[in-house]
Amino acid sequence: MKSILISLLVLTGIGCNAQINLSQLDGFITSKELTKLEILGENGINQLLIDDTDKNYLRLSVKSEELYVASLCICNEKNEVSVLHASAALGQILYKKSESSWTTNQKFDWQMREEGMEAGILEKRKRYLDNFGWVANTMGMGQAGETEFIIDRNKFKGELKLAIGLMTARDPNDIIGIPISDGGDCADHMLVSGDPKSSYYFDPSSWIVIMD
Helix, strand or coil, rough: CCCHHHHHHHHCCCCCCCCCCCCHHCHHHHHHHCCCCCCEEEECCCCEECCCCCCEEEEEEEEEECCEEEEEECCCCCCEEEEEEEECEEEEEEEEEEEEEEECCCCCCCCCCCCCHHHHHHHHHHHHHHHCCEEEEECCCCCCCCCEEEEECCCCCEEEEEEEEEEEECCCCEEEEEECCCEEHHCCCCHHHHHCEEEEEHCCCCCCCEEE
């Protein structure tokens, strides 16, 4: 009975993340969802969009050609850059500013390879969101070229600066960056591919600003 109740809470959006419905995080951007999305930036046919109508959660979506990887860079008010990687699995890594570059001693810890929408998998996505402050669909889910991120504003606080690197199925060697202007290494091939260097130069001053 307890497990059934927990499953119902997740499916209906009641509980710790009461404001978010993870059953909608399926890799399909519906016509209803699209009406709430605004374009933040684009590069050719590839678009980064936002729904910021919920004060507790940001919904960031990518409409693009078919992707292998969507690698979202978020710079916070401490000038730290979180790289949120969505491919066949989810992973994240944090870079901290050190003089003229950003450095880390972390490696990606790949999780959330599950593609289903069963109650147990929704519960696991909820735990991932609780633990890391974000979650996304993986590339095997939904419609090719439609990627959805949910960002917890209680963990990613204040003014944020965003950029994204996209690895396409058409040409995995050519990383597509949004915004188009040189934003430093957010679109670095090794970083986007999930095999990052310990030091990068980012340029958040040229990224997309999201106000608190």
